[in-house]
Amino acid sequence: MNSNTKSERSASSSTPELKSFFSILMAIQFFIYFGFSIVIPVIPALVKDMGLNAFHMGLLLSIYSIASFIAAPFWGQLSDKIGRKKILLIGLTGFAISFLTFGLFIDNLTMLYISRIIGGLFSGACFSTTTSIVADVTTSEERNRYMGLMGMMIGFGFIFGPAVGGLLAGYSYQLPYFVTSAILLAIIVAVAAKLPETHFHETGKQTGGRLNYTVPIIILLISTFIVTMTMSGMESSFQLLEIERIDITPMQMGILFMIGGLVNALLQGGFLRKVKHGQERGIMVLGQIVTMIAFVMLPFTINIYYAGICLVLLMSGNALVRTLLTSTLTKSTSSQNMGKLTGVSYSLDSLGRIIGPLLFTGLLSYSLSLPFFIGAGTSLIALILIALYFSKGKTA
Structure with a gap:
């Protein structure tokens, strides 16, 4: 597939082969976040x-993200050197082993921690390569469409993961871990x-040069971190506020998050994939404004319906921004550095x-409203950064 130009790929984007190709990528994306x-x-x-201390609950959940934060840039950079497919297969295999280990040693706390670390280490290989593969085989004009579809699968993963797990x-x-291991094994075979391999490193020829962290790229990476941090903070503190x-x-709570997640997925798979290249600025600004308004509204919750409206607005605003941030980021570097950049992006997601x-639940001890006003503030910072990026003449 690398022997063709991107324009040729685009021209054949409706072929059964490419549809099958993206079906596999979408399944991978779904099961990363499902897992x-x-x-x-x-x-x-x-x-x-x-009979363990509640501290272990938080650590078992967070240690996965800590491992992802550390390993993701390494996998991304390695995929630039040896190819996407090899790293993706390594990542999926490690991810499957982590679930199998958790299921086999369900009563052994040490092994549970080890399995979560393994899962975090290898999840970065899966995410950075799937994102890079989409960038490898799409043009800038069609990038939003396919990133939207990939974002939709992330949303569905977050909807069905907790439901099926419960x-x-x-x-x-x-059982949830054995079932997920079996599904991942099937995906590995597929x-x-x-x-096909979509990226071939040209030895002795630095086609894209080394990755330069220009001001626009740094702005996008910081925005990515802030948007993810703010939404993760909300998800961890929303229930405590509403209780x-x-x-x-x-x-x-489960019903509200399911509705919010469904809206998120449909926005990405329906609306965002129709956003044309050059139209990202208005959509991302709108998404951040919606997010800010929802954060300000949230502390004044009066009933379940009001809380649901706030949550849907928050998840909708995030949907409008997060996928377009990733799509825009992939347009800011060459194919030779795509893996490294997407790896760094996923690392910042994990951070x-x-x-x-930690920030939002810590702020709750001072005031129930404070985390959400802080969320509005961090959303404003991200909005300013996004506006600054586009004011520098960047059109995505």
């Missing part, structure tokens, strides 16, 4: 049944058999998922 979120209802119940855990805590405000139940919950 990330399937543990959400399982780990708290498991920690409780094992359902299967009703039979056995091990990737090995069907997915105090309206005595929300876990079932009500945001570490810092966000």
Whole structure:
């Protein structure tokens, strides 16, 4: 596939081969985030049944993101050197092993930590390569469309992961992990058999040169971190606020997040994939404004319907910004450095998922409203950065 130009790929974008190609990529993206979120209802119940301190619940969840933060840039850079497919297969294999290990050693706390570390280390290989592959085979004009579809699968992963995890855990805590391992094994076979290599490193020839962290790239990376940190912080503190405000139940919480996640996925798979190259600025600015308004509204919750509106607005605003940030970032460097840049981006995503919950839940101890006003403030900072990026003459 690398022997063709991107314009030729675009011309054949409706062929069954390319549709099959993207079906595999979308399945991979779905199961990365399905696997990330399937543990959400399982780990708290498991920690409780094992009689462990609640500290272990937080650490088992966060250590995955810590490992991702450390490893993702390495995988991305390596994919620039030896190819996307090899790194993707390594990542999927390690990811599958992490789930299998968790299921086999469900009563061994040390092994549970090891499995979570393995999962975090290899998830970066999966994300950075799938994003780079999309960038390899699409033109700037069609990039938003396919990034939107990939973002849609992330949204669906976050919807179905906790739901399936909770359902299967009703039979056995091990079952969600064994099922996910089996699915990942099937995807590994499909990737090995069907997915072509999309990037070939030209030895002795630095086609794209080394990655230069220009001001525009730094602005996009910082914006990525802030947007992820703010949303992760909200997700960790929303329930605590609503318990105090309206005595929300876990079932009500699950329904609200399911609705919000569905809206998020449909926005990315429906609306965002129709955003043309050069139209990103207005959509991203709108998304950040919606997010800011929702954060300001949230502390004044009066009932479940009001809380639901706030949550849908927050997740919609995030959907409008996050995918276009990734798409815009992939247009800012050459194919020779794409893996490195997407790896750094995923690393900052992981850092945001570490810092966000710690910051927002820490602020809750001072005031129930404070985290959400801070969220509005950080959203404003991201808005200013996005506006600054485009004011420098960047059109994505």
